[in-house]
Structures are given as structure tokens and as C-alpha cells.
Amino acid sequence: xxxxxxxxxxxxxxxxxxxxxxxxxxxxxxxxxxxxxxxxxxxxxxxxxxxxxxxxxxxxxxxxxxxxxxxxxxxxxxxxxxxxxxxxxxxxxxxxxxxxxxxxxxxxxxxxx
Amino acid sequence: xxxxxxxxxxxxxxxxxxxxxxxxxxxxxxxxxxxxxxxxxxxxxxxxxxxxxxxxxxxxxxxxxxxxxxxxxxxxxxxxxxxxxxxxxxxxxxxxxxxxxxxxxxxxxxxx
Numbered sequence: 261x262x263x264x265x266x267x268x269x270x271x272x273x274x275x276x277x278x279x280x281x282x283x284x285x286x287x288x289x290x291x292x293x294x295x296x297x298x299x300x301x302x303x304x305x306x307x308x309x310x311x312x313x314x315x316x317x318x319x320x321x322x323x324x325x326x327x328x329x330x331x332x333x334x335x336x337x338x339x340x341x342x343x344x345x346x347x348x349x350x351x352x353x354x355x356x357x358x359x360x361x362x363x364x365x366x367x368x369x370x371x372x373x
Numbered sequence: 374x375x376x377x378x379x380x381x382x383x384x385x386x387x388x389x390x391x392x393x394x395x396x397x398x399x400x401x402x403x404x405x406x407x408x409x410x411x412x413x414x415x416x417x418x419x420x421x422x423x424x425x426x427x428x429x430x431x432x433x434x435x436x437x438x439x440x441x442x443x444x445x446x447x448x449x450x451x452x453x454x455x456x457x458x459x460x461x462x463x464x465x466x467x468x469x470x471x472x473x474x475x476x477x478x479x480x481x482x483x484x485x
Contacts, residue, residue, distance in 0.1 A: 264416070291471070295475075300382075300477055301477060302377075302379075302462060302475040302476055302477040302478055303417070303462065303475040304475075305472060305473075308471075308472065310471065318472070350416055350417070352416075358405075358468060358469075358471070359405045359422070359424065359466065361407055361419035361422060362419070362473065363419070364409075364416030364417045364418070365416050366414065366415050366416045367414075367415075367416055
């Protein structure tokens with residue numbers, strides 16, 4: 261089983277719809293992150309959380325919200341989806357110390373029509 | 374303004390030869406650097422890292438070099454194998470920020 265699991269893997273939806281992407285992990289890591297990948301732009305940080313009560317905005321948080329329901333679960337919501345949020349979304353985790361590598365899920369490909 | 378840059382979108386190398394992937398950064402506060410490899414339909418996987426107190430780190434066929442004065446790091450893969458064909462991302466972090474800034478990636482193709 262994957263250590264970092266993202267659901268769904270693929271989603272097509274319409275402009276204006278509310279969407280939730282879910283991430284769960286079995287690695288026991290405190291830190292969780294949401295990124296989006298766009299062609300030619302690499303991975304950009306949307307939100308990150310260092311524990312259940314700690315949520316922080318990343319570079320591109322506008323139009324997104326998150327919820328850390330438990331240490332192992334971190335969900336990303338698009339309250340009213342727009343076409344330029346079409347992208348590949350990754351969840352990642354890391355241990356709660358400096359200079360720890362991140363472990364990524366396999367991504368959610370989201371298309372907004 | 375992109376703080377971490379990978380100026381070569383793609384690279385092709387013959388099997389058995391050396392692959393050199395480059396990464397430049399602008400923020401002098403960055404003190405930890407990582408390389409990730411990404412296959413299609415999978416998430417990035419951690420490959421190798423280097424702290425700013427070192428100028429080289431080696432792990433099997435993979436070596437990362439850091440030139441702090443030039444704000445440049447490179448990943449060497451020797452010998453290259455077809456299974457190394459993937460997109461490679463470099464990432465950088467500054468102490469206390471607990472975040473990583475990623476480059477745009479370089480697609481490596483190793484030709485058999």
C-alpha cells in the first residue's frame with residue numbers, strides 16, 4: 261500500500277463546482293503539504309500544516325482552503341472551481357524536523373471545464 | 374521571480390554515459406538542496422540531498438555538487454541507464470522556513 265494516498269486520482273468537473281481532494285498518510289509524519297504542478301512552472305506550494313492545529317498559506321493559496329482532520333489526513337478544497345485551477349495536485353509529507361525530504365503521493369489530475 | 378531555476382527543459386544522453394542536470398538559485402539564504410525524480414503518473418521521489426556545509430554528496434551512481442559562490446548545483450548520474458529516464462526537479466530550503474522551493478524540472482531521456 262502507498263504511504264501517501266491521494267483520492268481521487270483523476271477528476272473532471274465544471275466551473276463553479278466545489279471540489280475536495282483528499283490525502284491520507286501512514287508514515288506517521290507531522291508535516292503535510294499541498295502542491296500544484298503546471299507545465300513549465302514546477303511545483304508550487306498551496307498550503308502546509310505542521311500539526312492538526314497549525315495551517316499555513318503557501319505561495320498560491322487564493323481560491324483554495326484546507327482542513328487537517330487528523331495527523332494522517334489533510335484535504336484541499338476548491339470552493340468554486342475555475343478553469344485556471346486545472347492542474348496536477350500533489351500531497352506530500354515530511355518528518356517534523358529541519359531538512360527532511362518530502363514524500364509525495366501519486367497526484368490528482370484535476371480538469372475544470 | 375523564480376528563486377530556483379532549471380534552464381534546460383530536456384536532456385538526451387546515451388546509455389552508459391554521464392548525465393549532468395543543472396540548477397541555479399538566487400536566494401543566498403538557501404542552505405539545503407534536494408533532487409527528486411518523477412516518473413509519469415507517479416509523484417516525485419526523493420533522490421539525493423546536500424547541505425550548504427558540503428560541496429559534494431554521493432550515493433551510488435548519483436552525485437550532487439554544490440557551488441555556493443555561483444549559486445549553482447548539479448546532479449551527475451554515472452553511468453546513465455534507460456531506467457533513469459524521468460523528470461528531475463531540484464528544490465531548495467532555507468533554515469527556519471520549513472518549506473521547499475522547486476525548480477521547473479528537466480526531462481532526462483537515456484537512449485539505449
